[in-house]
Amino acid sequence: MAAGSRTASSQPGVIDGIRYDLVRMHETWMELFFPRQRSEGSSVLGKWQPKTAREKLTYNSWRLIGAPVIGLLYPLVLFGYLLRFQSRRIDYTAAKLGKIGVFALFLLLWGGLTAVARVRFTPAGFFAVGAASGVAVFSALLALLFRSLGGRLTTVVFAYPFAMTAIFLPPVVAALYSPTLAAAIFPRSQTIAIWILDNPLSFLDLGEYLRRTYDLRGVAYAGMWFGLAVPVGWVLGVLVTLADLVRPKPTSTDEDDDE
Template identity: 40%
Template structure:
C-alpha cells in the first residue's frame, strides 16, 4: 500500500489523463502530454467552447472516477487470481474447487435430507464448471475472450451455485427464489417495459425451476462485461506493466 501523498499523486495523474482524453475528443491538442496541459485554443468563440467543454468534462470525470477506482480493484483481484492459476495450473485450480465442493457434498450425504444433498451436489457441479470455463477463456490472454466470456463465467461461479442449490433446498429456496422473482418483476416493469417487451417475455417464459438458473446466468453476462469494461478503463487510465508469464 502506498502512502497518502503517493495515492493523492496517483489520483491527480488519473484525473489529468481522463480530462485530457475528454478534451482530445473535441479539440486538436498537441500530442506531447506536457505541452497539451498548457495548451489553450485561439479565438474568443473557440475559447468559450473550450471552457464549456472543459467544465462538462470536469463534472463527468468526477462522477466517473469512482468507477475507475472500482476497475483498479477488480483488476487487482483478477491479477492475484491469475497469478494463483498460473502458478498452480488451471486443472489444479479446478480440481481444488471440485475437491472443496465434493467434500461439502460428501458431508451432505449423511447430514442433510435428500433435498439438501441434491442442492449441494447441483451447486458443486455448477461452481466447478463455471470456474473451469472462466480460467479456460482467461488463460488464452485474449482481451476479447477475457471480456466476453471469462468475466461472465467468473461472475456465474458466484451467482449460480446458491441459485441452483435453492431449487432443491426448501429453506434456501424460500430466501433466494422469491427475491429473484421480485427482481425479475421489477426489471420487466421498469427496464424492459418498452415496446411490449415485458409482456412478450411474461407470455413466453415461466420463471420456475431451472429458469431461475438461466435468469441469473443472464445477469452474470452483463455484470461480467461491466467488470471487464471497468478493468479496460483502468488499464487505459493507469496501464499495468506485465512481466513474463510463468511457465507451466
C-alpha cells in the same frame, strides 16, 4: 503519534492519486475529439491548443461537458480499482495452481456440494446439483482458458461471464432443493429481479412483458442467474478495463516489488 503521522502523511498521496486520475480522465475525454491532450505527452510538438475562435468555443464547450461526465464515471473507476485488485489476486492464485489445480479446486468445491446433495436431497435434486456443478467446473476451465489467451476483449467478453457462471450456478440450483439456501438466496434474487425489471429492462416495456410472460419460481431462478452471468461478467470486465485505462497496470517489476 506515529499512527497519526502515518495517516496525515498518507492523505497527500491519496489526494495526489485522485488528482492524477481526474486529470488523466479529463485528458482522455478531450482526446476523443482533439489531438495531443495528454500532459505527459509523447509528442515533441507538445499539447495541442485551440487557435481560432471556433476552435476555442468547441474546445471549451467539450471541456465543460466532460466535467459532469467524469464526476459520474469516477466512482465507477474507484470500484474498478477494487475489482482489479481482487482479479489480480485471483489471477495470481490461478497461476500458482495451474489449470489442473484450478480444475481440482472447483471439482472439490462443487463435487462436495454434489456429495451433500446426494445425502440431503431427492434424486432429482441430486442430479440437478450435479449437472450444475459440472457446468460450473467446465465454465471455470473456459474462464481460465480465455484469460490465458490474453487480450482485453477476449477477457471481458468470455472470461468474466464464464467465471460468474462457475461461481453462482451451483448454489442457486441447490437452493431449489434446500429450504436453508432458498431462504438466503431467493429473496435477494427477487429483489435483484424487481430492480432489473423496473430499471434497465423498463425500456420499451420489456420489463412488463417479462412479468406477464414468466414467473420467478422454481428453475426460473437458475435460469435468471445463468442469464445474469453474462451481463454481470461484462459489467465487471468493463469496470476493470476502465480502471486500466485511467491508471494502467504497473509493470511486472513493480508488481514483483509489491510482493
